[in-house]
Amino acid sequence: GRAYSRSVTMSEFFSALRRYYQSQLERHRNRPFLRAAMAACALVSTADGAVSFRQRVRVDLVMETLDSLKVFDPHDGVELFNEFVDLLTADTGFRPIQTYEDAVHELHQWLTKAGK
Numbered sequence: 460g461r462a463y464s465r466s467v468t469m470s471e472f473f474s475a476l477r478r479y480y481q482s483q484l485e486r487h488r489n490r491p492f493l494r495a496a497m498a499a500c501a502l503v504s505t506a507d508g509a510v511s512f513r514q515r516v517r518v519d520l521v522m523e524t525l526d527s528l529k530v531f532d533p534h535d536g537v538e539l540f541n542e543f544v545d546l547l548t549a550d551t552g553f554r555p556i557q558t559y560e561d562a563v564h565e566l567h568q569w570l571t572k573a574g575k
Contacts, residue, residue, distance in 0.1 A: 501543030
């Protein structure tokens with residue numbers, strides 16, 4: 460009896476460890492897409508000026524809907540979204556253009572990797 464319970468416990472431990480490793484690997488692989496998606500959300504949200512509550516709710520929906528983003532804590536996505544919004548709305552001259560180019564570059568990189 461005792462040896463069996465240890466093997467079940469070890470089996471459960473290794474299963475949990477494998478699931479954790481797989482989730483971390485998936486998060487690592489999908490991180491560029493998270494950045495690109497949040498940059499795109501920020502670009503759309505700031506197109507007409509201030510970001511509304513309704514647009515912020517849509518960011519949450521994007522995080523909950525896209526399978527590639529479900530592996531992330533929604534707060535991570537919202538934090539990235541806020542960073543992009545801050546960059547886009549900052550009064551720093553060429554910064555929004557640079558941010559737009561960065562967002563397009565990140566999206567392109569993700570799409571290139573996803574196509575492999």
